[in-house]
Amino acid sequence: MPKTPSKIDLLQGTLDLIVLKLLRGGAANGWQLTQSIQAISRGVLDVNYGSLYPALRRLEARGWVAAHWAPSENNRRARYYELTAAGRKQLEAERASWERFSHALGLILQAD
């Protein structure tokens, strides 16, 4: 079996941030989200359906996204998610949190 050093497991807690950010650009269904994630991260990030859909429900339950059924571009039944106002705030909070965290970890990694 060939080495596939490309895929990386998601770090827990970052999926919500990713989804919120992508929805910031407009409503999307689950499948589109997985495609965007792969495309934008250039194949590094890859989301299981088994992670994504529970995450979307979570976000919906917390009022950060709203969902409705509608036909997809290919005329299949799809559930579209979009950011709520609360979701936009949450996005900014999580983004800030991520930045603080990754900066702090950067400090540690570059400590002599």
Added chain:
Amino acid sequence: MPKTPSKIDLLQGTLDLIVLKLLRGGAANGWQLTQSIQAISRGVLDVNYGSLYPALRRLEARGWVAAHWAPSENNRRARYYELTAAGRKQLEAERASWERFSHALGLILQAD
């Protein structure tokens, strides 16, 4: 109560990297590790004992660190951990992984 926006929950999976990196600078006990983490991250990162010691056992079980009891600087009994050769390799692997991940997430966050 004063705002303390300072503490951040660790992202799962990053504690091992942090510990390995700190041990790269020489053997240390659990207490010293918590102090270093706080100091270097300027108070942003903070590790529970309930996370740290299990992590150290994990790393030991996997052969990435070796441990022994020895008196601490304050003459208390302390368990000192140090990197093994395998641990050094693991550190580089996890560091690379972190960098790939955080770069990919950066791409997503800055996507238009």
Added chain:
DNA sequence: AACCCTCCTATTGACATTCTAGAGGTCACC
């Protein structure tokens, strides 16, 4: 029309890992 195949999209469940929270124990030093 009836059939099948493939692609798109969603759902679910069994399981593992790692974190949080917080209590408690021991021993040295002042």
Added chain:
DNA sequence: GGTGACCTCTAGAATGTCAATAGGAGGGTT
């Protein structure tokens, strides 16, 4: 004997992995 340094443990929650299942649409074939 109090305080600070240091370790251990349990219980629980969150979130991820993997892998299986479901079903409708479009298109081709008979």
